[in-house]
Amino acid sequence: RTLLPALASARAQAANRLALLLGEPPPDLHELDAGGRQVVVAGLDSAPLFSAVAVPDPVELLRPGLPSELLRRRPDIRRAERELAGATARVGVATADLYPRFSLTGSFGFEGLSTSGLFTTPNGIWSIGPTVRWPILASGRIAANIHAADAREEQALLRYRQTVLGAFADAENALVALLRERERERAFALAVAAHQNALALAKERQSGGVDDYQTVLREELALFTVQDDHQLSRLAVADDLVALAKALGGGWQVDEVEK
Incomplete structure (x- = not known):
């Protein structure tokens, strides 16, 4: 859990860079609630920027x-x-x-x-x-x-x-x-x-x-x-x-x- 804040920060920065490259507003910031569910805490939905993809070979x-x-x-x-x-x-x-x-x-x-x-x-x-x-x-x-x-x-x-x-x-x-x-x-x-x-x-x-x-x-x-x-x-x-x-x-x- 000590790594989660740093990972969340890196994820948000990556989303902002992607949005800038796409010419779109900054995406949502998400965090986990007490039940472990992901909730939106700011902005619009950023799910399209984080769709799961495989690492290319x-x-x-x-x-x-x-x-x-x-x-x-x-x-x-x-x-x-x-x-x-x-x-x-x-x-x-x-x-x-x-x-x-x-x-x-x-x-x-x-x-x-x-x-x-x-x-x-x-x-x-x-x-x-x-x-x-x-x-x-x-x-x-x-x-x-x-x-x-x-x-x-x-x-x-x-x-x-x-x-x-x-x-x-x-x-x-x-x-x-x-x-x-x-x-x-x-x-x-x-x-x-x-x-x-x-x-x-x-x-x-x-x-x-x-x-x-x-x-x-x-x-x-x-x-x-x-x-x-x-x-x-x-x-x-x-x-x-x-x-x-x-x-x-x-x-x-x-x-x-x-x-």
Whole structure:
């Protein structure tokens, strides 16, 4: 019960943030009466903001092979791309030819994830891991044409490259965080199952007179603790999933990507 006030406060703040995003008035604040029933203490009904939903599974929402075109939906990349297109129109460089081609297939797995050698330049070609090629410097003609123009074109190219690099870093960081938290959540799930078995065994031993009831209480407390950690990890997975979707530009669905 000591945790309930803090949880109620966090719930009310989350409801207010959701209402703000939806452009609606602040929702109701609820509390429990003496009989344990939920009652409205202020405002309008906030039930629509708190309808029960399952925590999304990242494996179902994000599958291997997400294309690099997703990042082009990011506002910062779109702006830098338009600026570069306008600046380089006179030298015949298409921004589509400067954008990297990559897939998250190599990274979106639960083993073998590595960020070493993220950006290397063999033979003048920018690459990100084994599934990415960046032709921005692959051709001496592109670089020569831009360097031969005035400083405005060159600055636009540098800004564009830096923006894309930053977007890749955001996506990679979000992906790593999601995968690692997913591993942590799975470990907690296994721990919950182990503690459930331990509790069942403790109850059997207590019924048979082998152990006292204190052992059962200790096992129950251990189970409740790891269950709480498991739920917090599941919420962290959902938060990391949102962060990855944001880093990839948002506004897309898995079935849309697979077409």
